[in-house]
Amino acid sequence: MTSLAPSPAANLTASLTLRRPDDWHLHLRDGAMLAAVLPETARHFARAIIMPNLVPPVATGAEAAAYRDRILAALPEGMAFEPLMTLYLTETTDPADVRAAAASGLVKAVKLYPAGATTNSHGGVRDLDKVRAVLETMAEIALPLCVHGEVTTPEVDIFDREAVFIDTVLDPLRRATPGLRVVMEHVTTTQGVAYARAGGPDLAATITTHHLILNRNHLLVGGIRPHYYCLPVAKREEHRLALRAAATSGEGRFFLGTDSAPHPDRLKEHPCGCAGCFTATNTLSLLAHVFEEEGALDRLEAFASLNGPAFYRLPANEDRIVLERRAAPVTFPAKIAAGDEWVTVFDPGFPVHWAVAG
Template identity: 75%
Template sequence: MTDSLTITRPDDWHLHLRDGDMLRAVLPETARHFGRAIIMPNLVPPVVTGDQAAAYRDRILSALPEDMSFTPLMTLYLTEETDPDDVAAAHASGLVTAVKLYPAGATTNSASGVTNFDKVRPVLEKMAEIGLPLCTHGEVTDPDIDIFDREAVFIDRVLDPIRQATPGLRVVMEHITTANAADYVRSHGTVDGGDLGATITTHHLIINRNAILVGGIKPHYYCLPVAKREEHRLALRAAATSADKRFFLGTDSAPHTDANKLSACGCAGCFTATNTMALLAHVFEEDGALDHLEGFASQHGPAFYRLPENTSTLTLVKTDEPVHVPQSIVTPDGPVTVFDPGFPIHWTVA
């Protein structure tokens, strides 16, 4: 029985840090374990220009505790007014690692997102030319489409047409939640994962939609894209643990105060930064794939983004007794509940 595992220090390829007091409270939860993270730009107002991304990066670095090492990888929020030349300049300077596509109204702070995809074609063509990846929140927002079908419809109506119309565009399908998405990556992405990849969150490997609704509504399991049927959760587990280079970790860890989660119109998001690595060790061990955890968490993402792997390591240790995980993180705005997997955790980061 494996009781310890040392891997290359992991990265998080999809992370929400917010800003201000919340940023200062939650950043150490990621920096404790992860070397880098792709930082989501959906602030209010959103991070649209290179100058705004530089200012946000500086605020993140200012909030980082002195005894921690962490590199924020900045993204730009794609709008119908985004300037292709500004995007290219931000990328050339090394500031920006990706551009994020939010269909307007798809999730938290996405009102400035894209409605008319023809208007962003010049930006996408410039991105294909310079090799800058597009990260997609893969859901349509049409009111006539069931919320559980929005990812599959996005692939057919939006993603595939964009890729066909923009040869060479490198795409990350973020936080995939369906077998449809996993199958699309396998059937349309090159085996080396160089042109099409997908991130998978910790919580979508653990919960299905029953966790949200059975026995009463559980707001802390509500996220977007929403968790789907058990067959889809199992498909995500198979993809994550398969050693396929096209799949890698993006937690989508999303801090909201309990007051905002438990309101009459609660916010979407699971906060998993604190215990993700322990939970992944549990999942990969359960599926007999501990030897594939390093690839998923530490190697496939850097390979897609054409970055070197981290040079330091992280060691996970298995314990006989369940490990204590804080129920919440204290912030000046109120507590942020840490994701509860619903089972005892026996892995911890040494």
């Protein structure tokens, strides 16, 4: 249970105790970047669903096992963290390999990237008929499909890609594969929220920290802000408000997936800048701020710590963390070093008073 305990100066500080949270959508990359960003997640999160869009992608059980070994090797001594591995769905994915990887306990989901939808998605799926056998196997063994829900056809406006995907791809896919368990990742629209709510027990949706904070004005008004550019792109204010209402509702179908996506500054601040917001460092502080604004601090634990494990059929974490509301604004590093590169930490653009204790 979440407890909100006022301090003696209740109007200035408070504490919030939660089960240790999990991140159900995380990019760790590899090499020097992996070593740099992994501690930022492991400091606060017990587990995370690890995205497989490396170059080359993590597409087989053997590749997932090797990537998991690299992640654990990069984990600083004294930190506890469990990477929950996924496979990158391709048109040549072997259903038997998926079945074996899931049966071993290594792989917790398969990721569907429509080809060209986001970073390193060029090897994604173009023809769903070519992966029917994989999807049917997944339905049989109850292995979730994590979906990047955007169409990539050039005639569809970038702000409409999610809504069109739901109507033309996701709904037909689910109707054709009864029993398939699906996570709509990083939903960004009122249509996405509505579809998740109407989808029954085999459908869930993750919501990112940054989409609870940003609308498209933040990205575009007064100049282009490359560190607010992400895919799916931030939408109108009405959609941000719908996401806030969903995240703070307490409904079990919605849970945290940060989509924290580190890129070197030189590739973000670039004529063709990469998509992604790096939020691992300050996500819990920002979530507490948002939930406090919405009068829903008592529902933060469900969103961050309980709903995700329930959908993935895993136990909730027993460890606890404490968030403290401080009188003075909390400061976070503006950047972190990744080898000889720098990664900018997401800046919400407002003072934040919540911090993880310790």
